[in-house]
Amino acid sequence: MIGDRLRELRRARQLTLRALAEATGLSAALLSQIENGKTDPSVETLRRLAKVFDSDLADLFREPDAPAVHISRPGERFRMQAPAGRITYERLTPGRGDLEVLHADLAPGDVSAVEPWGHVSTECVYVIAGQIVATVDGSDHEVRAGESITFDSRLPHLFANRSETRAQLILAVTPPTP
Numbered sequence: 001m002i003g004d005r006l007r008e009l010r011r012a013r014q015l016t017l018r019a020l021a022e023a024t025g026l027s028a029a030l031l032s033q034i035e036n037g038k039t040d041p042s043v044e045t046l047r048r049l050a051k052v053f054d055s056d057l058a059d060l061f062r063e064p065d066a067p068a069v070h071i072s073r074p075g076e077r078f079r080m081q082a083p084a085g086r087i088t089y090e091r092l093t094p095g096r097g098d099l100e101v102l103h104a105d106l107a108p109g110d111v112s113a114v115e116p117w118g119h120v121s122t123e124c125v126y127v128i129a130g131q132i133v134a135t136v137d138g139s140d141h142e143v144r145a146g147e148s149i150t151f152d153s154r155l156p157h158l159f160a161n162r163s164e165t166r167a168q169l170i171l172a173v174t175p176p177t178p
Contacts, residue, residue: 002078003035005095009053010035024048040079043086066094077103087112087159089171100176104169106132106161116156121173124150125159130167132159 010020017035021028026045033039041049070093077090087110089102104112116135125134126148134141137155151157153173161167 002041003037006031006049007035009049009055013053020049020052023052040081042081042083043089044083046080066096070094085110086114092170095176097176098174100171100173102171102173104171106130106159106167106169108161108164108166110161112159116158118154118156121153121175122150123153123157124148124172126170126172128168128170130161130165131163132167132169133162134159 010017015023017028017031020026021031024031024045026048030039030045034041034045072092077092080089080091082088087104087106089104092101092103093099106112116138125132125143127143127145129145131142131144134143134149134151134157136149136151136157141149143149159169
């Protein structure tokens, strides 16, 4: 899925893996693994790729042939890996570019980003289990299991698990901007 899109974008710009690696500061081996579906890219890797392709992150996930009906099954979902201590997302929706629904798991001490950041979207985060602190535009909001928070994603934000138990979240973002 993401590998096919990456290959399509790279070839459309007539870039070799080596040239793309030089432009992004990533290894050609990593890019090859992503294109071949052997590994999932980190959010930072996706940001570097989007910058080189002069597009947004959502464009990397658009699937021109996304089905009209999509079933999301465990083990088959696209995962956006993050470094240790950061959030990892599983995409529950197809990449049509209109809505992104993600599942995330935050271990105690994990955060969604190093610094709060914003993007042009509206976001709703529903806490399935545990609790998080959502920092939005400098204000902390404690959100517990069964509660949700909705906000204008242009406001700098991040999520943190400051508890001693794992937190599970569902995030809905429209338009998609991981």
